[in-house]
Every structure is written in structure tokens, then in C-alpha cells.
């Protein structure tokens with residue numbers, strides 16, 4: 331039986347490798363389904379801004395479609411895709427087989443069950459209130475929590491059984507993210523302190539930690555593994571990566587109240603959130619510098635490597651989107667941007683420009699190593715450029731439009747004037763969104779080629795196969 335990593339003294343057998351590849355592939359395929367579904371809903375919603383009476387049936391009203399879009403992009407697409415990559419990264423960098431394939435399949439079934447049940451419930455009008463990103467009725471959120479716990483345990487024991495001396499940097503981020511998210515998901519379910527202002531504070535805590543302590547650390551963990559693999563050189567500074575990890579962990583959990591500036595929440599709490607939103611520049615700039623310095627001098631290689639281009643865009647999305655977030659947290663700028671479409675632009679700059687591009691970079695860099703099948707260069711190019719141009723149009727149109735909208739409100743113009751002023755920006759958002767959806771269809775085709783279809787044989791640049799990450 332062929333064994334990998336024998337030079338390092340540990341062995342994963344062919345059978346272990348096949349199991350890992352099938353888990354990674356199945357999570358990616360499931361996630362891709364949710365990406366297609368949730369963003370088709372997103373495009374439909376985008377056009378409803380111009381034509382609100384288009385498909386007016388109660389199951390297709392904006393109020394029902396919006397939480398379907400946000401929950402399915404969060405918990406169907408991004409979560410499943412990140413967990414699939416995390417399984418691969420954790421097992422490979424620990425030079426050990428995945429602890430339990432059975433638990434991985436159970437987790438996949440539970441994640442999908444929660445997403446299907448949540449989508450049906452929301453479309454039938456069963457919505458657990460006004461708390462963003464936790465609109466699924468609570469029994470369904472319990473299913474999601476069970477999936478998380480199973481996943482956390484599987485990842486944790488895999489790292490505990492590592493044959494390497496140290497825990498590789500990616501695994502700090504992945505384990506930190508998954509453990510912290512179990513806590514957040516429990517906090518979100520416990521009912522007794524969630525009344526009045528307590529509910530508002532918990533909502534800010536939940537919302538911001540969902541993006542900051544779940545998607546962010548997992549996506550950063552992917553960067554720390556995929557970049558050294560693709561470039562065949564170690565990460566610029568391991569110490570800086572550890573420093574960014576701990577500062578991220580200290581600062582992120584206390585910034586949630588910046589979603590509710592000028593609300594009746596205590597003023598000191600709002601000010602604390604603003605101060606720590608500024609402190610977030612430390613891990614964000616530290617982490618981004620680490621990635622960019624790892625790429626330094628190798629930019630010309632990007633032209634030949636779409637996985638690297640996806641990761642580069644993801645790093646820039648992280649840097650620009652998070653820095654933008656710090657500015658958004660200032661009271662003077664919140665006065666203009668709060669409740670406007672500028673925030674929707676920020677959400678997509680970060681969740682799409684950062685997290686989604688990071689996932690694509692990770693999938694394209696690592697899935698071919700697992701399955702031995704590559705997508706075509708045409709497929710990669712089509713995906714990259716349509717997604718990049720589409721999301722650029724999306725984010726720019728809403729950032730400019732949202733500013734116009736906020737200034738209209740400050741000038742005291744009739745509300746309907748701000749709606750009229752937004753029309754052209756919403757049309758452009760629809761155009762950008764259509765290109766993004768097109769890119770997702772191409773991605774689905776590429777995923778098919780890398781998993782169950784007939785992909786090209788693996789790339790022969792052995793840098794990718796045997797890079798500087800463990």
C-alpha cells in the first residue's frame with residue numbers, strides 16, 4: 331500500500347487518502363449546491379428592487395427570500411465549504427488520517443438537514459423573529475449546533491492524534507473558530523436573558539461573531555495552508571500569524587455593539603465596541619501583511635495560477651473590507667451609512683470578496699491534490715473573471731448608492747426621493763449579481779470535473795504537491 335509522508339515518519343495509507351478525498355469532495359459538492367440556490371434567490375431579490383411585483387406570490391416575497399438567502403449563503407454555502415477544506419487541512423498538516431469518516435458524514439447530513447428544514451420553514455413563514463442570521467426556528471438551529479459539535483470533536487481529535495510535534499498555524503485558526511462557534515451557537519439559543527435591550531446586545535454579539543469568529547478564522551486558516559503549498563515556501567512569519575490569532579481572539583468578541591450605535595444600548599458599551607473596532611486593525615493588518623509578504627517577489631507566478639489569484643483577491647478583500655469596517659464603526663460615518671445599502675456593500679465585500687474567494691482559492695489549490703483531477707484553465711479563467719467583475723460592480727454600485735442614500739436622509743429629503751435615487755444603483759447591483767451567478771455555474775462545472783466527472787490529470791508542478799506547509 332502506498333503511504334504518504336513516510337519521510338516524516340508517519341503514514342497515511344491509500345485508503346485514508348481516498349476517504350479524505352471523498353469527504354472533502356462531498357462537502358464541496360453540497361456547498362456548491364447551496365451557493366447556486368442561495369445566490370439564485372439573491373439575484374431574484376436584486377431584481378425585485380426594481381420590479382417589486384415580479385412573482386408576487388407569498389412564497390416569493392422579499393421578506394421570506396431575504397433570510398433564506400442570508401442563512402443559506404452562511405450555513406449552506408460558506409460553512410459547508412469551509413468545513414470540507416478544514417478536514418483536509420487538519421488531517422494533512424497533522425500528518426494523520428481523519429479521526430472519523432463516520433462523524434464527518436453525520437456532520438454533513440446534519441448540516442444539510444438543517445439547511446433544508448430552515449429553508450422550508452422560512453419560506454412557509456416560520457421565522458424565529460427579528461434576529462439576523464438566526465431566523466431558523468430554534469429546533470432547526472439545534473440541528474445545526476449538533477452538526478457543529480460533531481465537526482469540532484472530529485477536528486479536535488484529529489489534531490490531538492497528530493504525528494507532528496507542533497500544531498500547525500492553520501489548525502490554531504480552524505480549532506479556535508470551530509470551538510468558539512459552538513459557544514456562540516449555544517448563546518444564541520438560550521432564551522432567558524434575551525429580552526429587551528439584552529436581546530439587542532446578544533444579537534450584536536451573535537451577528538458579529540458569526541462573521542468574525544467562524545468564517546474569518548477558518549478562511550485565514552486556509553490562507554496559511556494553501557499559500558505555502560502553492561508557492562512552495564514557508565509563511566513569511568509564523569510568529570506574526572500567532573500574534574494575529576490571539577489579538578483576533580481578544581478584540582473580535584467585544585465589537586458586536588457597533589451594529590447598534592445610537593441605540594438605547596449603554597453609551598460606554600457602544601464606545602467600547604468602537605475602540606475595539608479600531609484595535610481590530612492590528613490582527614487585520616498583521617495577518618494581511620503576513621500573506622502579502624509571503625507572496626512578495628512571486629507575483630508574476632499569479633498570472634499562471636488561478637488558485638493564487640483567487641487567494642490574492644481574498645487577502646485584499648479581507649484587508650480592504652475589514653479596514654472599511656473600522657471606519658464604518660466611527661459615529662461620524664455611521665451617521666451617513668447606518669441602515670443604508672452601504673452596509674450591504676460591506677457585507678458582500680467581506681463575505682464574498684474575502685470569504686468566498688478564500689474558499690475558491692482553497693478548493694482549487696487543494697481539491698485536485700485530494701482527488702487527482704483538475705478543472706480546465708478555461709473553466710478557471712471564466713470563473714475568476716466573471717466573479718471578480720460581477721462582485722466589483724455589485725460592491726461599487728452599493729457603496730456609492732448607499733452614500734447617496736445616507737446623504738439624502740441627512741438632508742431631510744422625502745424618503746421616496748432616496749428610493750428614486752437608488753434605482754440605477756440597484757439595476758447595476760442586479761447586473762453584477764447576474765455575472766456572479768454565472769460564475770457560480772462555471773464553478774459548479776469545475777467542481778464536477780474535480781470530483782465525480784472527468785477532470786484533467788493533476789498539475790505536474792510539484793511545488794503544489796509538496797509545498798512548504800506540512
Ligand code: HEM
Nearest residue numbers: 541588589607610652655656658659668669673677680681
Ligand atoms: C474586523 C474588522 C471589521 C469591522 C470593524 C467591521 C465593522 C462593521 C460595522 C460597523 C458594521 C455595521 C454597519 C451598520 O450597521 O451600519 C458591519 C456590518 C457587517 N459586517 Fe463588518 N466589520 C469588520 C469585518 C468584517 C468581516 C471580516 C466580515 C465577514 C467575514 C464582516 C461582515 C459584516 C456583515 C455581514 C455585516 C452586516 C451585518 C448586518 O446584517 O447588519 N465584517 N461591520
Ligand code: HEM
Nearest residue numbers: 369372373375376400403408673674677681682763766767
Ligand atoms: C449572485 C450573488 C449574490 C447576490 C445577487 C446577492 C444579493 C443580495 C441581496 C439583494 C440582498 C438583500 C439586500 C437588502 O436587504 O437590501 C443580500 C443580502 C445579503 N447577502 Fe447576498 N447576494 C449574493 C451573494 C452572496 C453571498 C455568496 C453571500 C455570503 C457568502 C451573501 C451574503 C449576504 C448577506 C450577509 C446579506 C445581508 C446584508 C446586510 O444586511 O447588510 N450574498 N444579498
